[in-house]
Amino acid sequence: MNAMEFRTDSIDAALRGHARRHPLRPALIASGQPGRPGQRITYQQLDTAADRLADRLDRLGLGPGDRIVVQLPNSLEFILLIVGLLRMRAIAVLALPGHRKSEIDHLFRLSGAVGYAVSRQPYGSDSGALTDAVRASHPTLRHVLTADTDRAGDRDLDDLFRTLDGAPLPGAGPQRAGGSSYRPSAPAAPSDLALLLLSGGTTGTPKLIPRTHGDYAYNVLASAEVCGLGQDSVYLAALPAAHNFTLGCPGVLGTLATGGTVVLAADADPGRAFRLIERERVTTTALTPPLLKLWLAEAAWSGHDLSSLRTLQVGGARLSRADAARVGPELGCRLQQVFGMAEGLLCFTRDDDPDDLVLSTQGRPLSAADEIRVVDDEERDLPLGAVGQLLTRGPYTVRGYYGAPEQNAGAFTADGWFRTGDLVRATRTGHLVVEGRIKDVVNRGGEKIPAAEVEDHLAAHPRVAHAALVGIPDPLLGERTCACVVPGAGPDSAPDLRPPTLAELAGFLRERGLAAYKVPDRLEIVDELPRTGAGKVDKRRLGAEIAARIPAGAAPAP
Numbered sequence: 304m305n306a307m308e309f310r311t312d313s314i315d316a317a318l319r320g321h322a323r324r325h326p327l328r329p330a331l332i333a334s335g336q337p338g339r340p341g342q343r344i345t346y347q348q349l350d351t352a353a354d355r356l357a358d359r360l361d362r363l364g365l366g367p368g369d370r371i372v373v374q375l376p377n378s379l380e381f382i383l384l385i386v387g388l389l390r391m392r393a394i395a396v397l398a399l400p401g402h403r404k405s406e407i408d409h410l411f412r413l414s415g416a417v418g419y420a421v422s423r424q425p426y427g428s429d430s431g432a433l434t435d436a437v438r439a440s441h442p443t444l445r446h447v448l449t450a451d452t453d454r455a456g457d458r459d460l461d462d463l464f465r466t467l468d469g470a471p472l473p474g475a476g477p478q479r480a481g482g483s484s485y486r487p488s489a490p491a492a493p494s495d496l497a498l499l500l501l502s503g504g505t506t507g508t509p510k511l512i513p514r515t516h517g518d519y520a521y522n523v524l525a526s527a528e529v530c531g532l533g534q535d536s537v538y539l540a541a542l543p544a545a546h547n548f549t550l551g552c553p554g555v556l557g558t559l560a561t562g563g564t565v566v567l568a569a570d571a572d573p574g575r576a577f578r579l580i581e582r583e584r585v586t587t588t589a590l591t592p593p594l595l596k597l598w599l600a601e602a603a604w605s606g607h608d609l610s611s612l613r614t615l616q617v618g619g620a621r622l623s624r625a626d627a628a629r630v631g632p633e634l635g636c637r638l639q640q641v642f643g644m645a646e647g648l649l650c651f652t653r654d655d656d657p658d659d660l661v662l663s664t665q666g667r668p669l670s671a672a673d674e675i676r677v678v679d680d681e682e683r684d685l686p687l688g689a690v691g692q693l694l695t696r697g698p699y700t701v702r703g704y705y706g707a708p709e710q711n712a713g714a715f716t717a718d719g720w721f722r723t724g725d726l727v728r729a730t731r732t733g734h735l736v737v738e739g740r741i742k743d744v745v746n747r748g749g750e751k752i753p754a755a756e757v758e759d760h761l762a763a764h765p766r767v768a769h770a771a772l773v774g775i776p777d778p779l780l781g782e783r784t785c786a787c788v789v790p791g792a793g794p795d796s797a798p799d800l801r802p803p804t805l806a807e808l809a810g811f812l813r814e815r816g817l818a819a820y821k822v823p824d825r826l827e828i829v830d831e832l833p834r835t836g837a838g839k840v841d842k843r844r845l846g847a848e849i850a851a852r853i854p855a856g857a858a859p860a861p
């Protein structure tokens with residue numbers, strides 16, 4: 304069956320339809336412990352469990368419009384909670400598992416969330432302490448839902464979440480045979496807010512992206528169609544499912560909305576992923592370019608049967624033509640390049656595109672209604688083929704960030720075009736090639752690091768007078784981060800004015816609760832930061848100066 308047959312305004316309605324039509328088909332497979340079969344959940348089980356969870360959350364006091372920060376790894380809990388929240392018209396604010404206090408605080412400040420769903424398993428440190436700290440600083444937080452996402456063996460779908468003190472959620476009502484016990488007061492309208500996604504940002508600190516039930520359903524279902532997803536599809540979620548790419552492009556939700564099967568991997572480790580591909584006959588998955596490199600290296604000697612794989616999506620950062628060309632011969636599947644953004648616009652190479660376009664472009668827009676402009680510094684349209692900033696507008700691209708009127712004036716034009724901050728050129732075929740960016744973000748292997756966010760933390764160090772973060776080229780990740788620091792008396796001026804070391808700064812940033820992936824990879828001590836005429840740090844010049852200091856072919860800092 305084809306995705307278009309399920310065109311609907313609601314992801315949840317599509318999922319309910321599958322539960323009715325083929326209740327016993329597998330919806331989800333959680334990867335399980337190595338050597339053990341994963342836990343398998345049918346459409347009917349998923350539908351019923353989502354109803355019961357929605358009912359319990361409703362009894363707990365959560366309702367339509369409430370925001371809940373969701374910070375869970377790829378797990379049954381994550382999927383069930385997202386479906387349950389969509390169903391009850393509550394709004395998931397998607398955090399990444401690697402986020403720490405600084406990012407989680409920011410999400411609470413921006414969203415006014417009343418709930419926080421978090422794994423009991425620490426991500427390398429202290430989820431208990433994190434939860435306590437968040438509760439202490441955000442009085443809006445009323446409900447903490449905890450989950451044992453690492454628990455071995457089959458889990459009871461009715462008891463995946465507990466309150467903070469370990470008690471079960473308030474009981475669900477009597478379950479109707481084979482079906483639903485929860486009835487939302489009203490179904491979601493297309494214009495209702497569905498999700499708040501975190502922006503990589505174009506300037507300043509990250510903002511929240513309001514995605515509606517209607518626009519996200521379109522995003523998910525049209526993506527599923529472009530990828531040819533249907534009931535026979537088996538999608539492996541190897542990247543974090545909280546990323547828009549993995550969640551809805553078409554990802555987990557696109558697979559569930561078209562009746563396919565989602566296989567959840569705890570991470571994108573190639574050995575584990577290859578075992579899952581072989582065991583579950585995975586047809587489709589998604590990676591970032593650095594992970595593709597690791598998969599290619601593993602495939603050269605692993606001997607796993609990857610013959611079920613039909614489509615490998617690669618996106619999130621620029622893919623080199625050399626790596627693109629290895630996908631078909633070495634993994635035995637079709638490459639699909641994806642250039643997307645959580646704000647909306649998605650570009651895909653298509654199955655019937657000539658190979659040259661698949662290898663050398665980042666695809667063309669998903670929808671015929673997506674509008675594209677490539678403009679110069681004065682926002683004048685450039686001729687076809689010229690490199691300029693991409694502006695876009697369209698049916699699933701937002702018109703503004705959540706509650707951020709001041710920032711919106713800079714990020715969107717008066718007539719609603721989103722300034723992507725990406726430098727692209729368009730081909731005659733309508734495909735886009737990403738050539739660079741003008742936004743102040745480092746793209747570290749697909750993870751976006753807003754420079755201003757890290758700079759604010761660095762500037763708080765007592766021996767930092769000024770700090771700037773730039774990206775430096777890296778053979779594996781595409782870019783790594785370099786902190787350029789002018790030492791001197793910082794805010795709490797100390798008598799000791801030795802220039803700070805990378806280890807000191809890294810420790811300081813971690814202590815301030817910054818996610819590990821944002822901690823700079825390298826430190827350069829400089830006398831001053833080059834400035835533009837307007838007095839802003841000249842990042843382009845600084846980046847070039849730093850690149851010149853690093854000997855060609857030098858190993859990247861660990």
Ligand code: OOB
Binds near residue numbers: 643751
């Ligand atoms: C995806 O979404 P975000 O919001 O994390 O990041 C968006 C930015 C883009 O503006 C661009 O700068 C960069 O990530 N990007 C790419 C790219 N895909 C994204 N740069 C070069 N080549 C590509 N293929 O990253 C995202 C969202 C949905 C689907 C795929 C990726």
